[in-house]
Amino acid sequence: MRTTRRTTLRSAAVVVGAATVLAVPVGSAFAYSPAGSSTGPAASVRAYVTTVKLAGGSVAKVYKIGDSHFEADLFAGSTKLDRLVSKGGAASYGQNDGLHVVLQPNGTVTSWTDGVSKPQPRPASEKEIRKESSVRITLTDGRIAELVDGPNGKRVELSTPKGHALATIDLRRPSVQHDGWTYKLVRDGKHVKFVVIDGKGGGNSWVYDFDGKLIEKYTVDPTGVGRPVLVSSGGGTAAAGAAGLGFTALSHQG
Template structure:
């Protein structure tokens, strides 16, 4: 169960000239957040600015990263800081006053809504969105290891020896590499991308993999007939 930090601050729905009247008195919400920057008796933390979010009542929350697993959000009315929400580890920081609800989540995202309005789902800032990629490793016919990666930056392959020495790196902008008689290639086949391993020393025997790591095709070249073109035999797998 997540630890939820709650605090209360005054409404930020004020005109700039009256903002100073809404500053919290000593001993109020800021004192309830001992790690807040500027809190009495607390050394200020080193903070890196992340983003600014406009809240449901028109006020602002400036979000900072303040160390590993820690985010802080200053709630501002004009130039006056009304409060600072702190999320550390898996804790969710929550503040409310005069109908405004604000949530600072462990990934540094902020959501807000007014009393009576539907609670919005969190919408991470584009710079904070967590992207995912999948990868699979296959042992190629030359005994090397190919890591096939499919992610937000597209499909790519890294080939290395079993001991971790890098041999080749491929993507669709640099789709081919050669090493010690072996060719590694990415091939765009419609919407599908294939990884091809070619043994040049055997005359061109080839193995084709999809990005799930499955061997889907093999090409065998019959070079028994000297002086003439080899016979290519294609086999489909799975």
């Protein structure tokens, strides 16, 4: 099991700031500086790699000494705090006045301050990914509707009972008609509803949320007597605009 080489930074004023994580690229060409007081063999040459800004405003100057051997000189202004040495695949760790610094075996430097969580890299597959969710429902006309909520918004994919695709609607193309039936998406405040209207049956309609739940149902009185009236489970007129049709008498199912 690998052990972690630890060292304590010499006392110096370090301004505590936000955590920073820096990956230091180790190139193939280096600007060589004269050999300094290194913990490595006297004949080794310290090859300068880069200077990394640490949390709190201090810096680390990183050097490559040899294979699997890196050193980082830590400075607060012109004051040298300490030197971290990573050899043989072991990381080197130091801390002072709430500042934490780690020199990794590959020469990268990580730093953070007390009160700020230690940075944890996330796999690329977990970054900025929002998965789609969907639910399939069987409509009154026998067709299948898949209600999809994804990173590009909400949409409904319509198909026959045997799985043949008919149409897709979304908020850019919110309505489609097929064999006398109308399928449409409407906004109701912050919510989006899916409305199915039976044009052959005189305008009866069904309204679903994107969990696939039937939340409103409207039945037209075949006598056609009376002024159009519409009542929704939300108590408003949004569903009336969604259906886009007049109703003479209405029975409601919640």
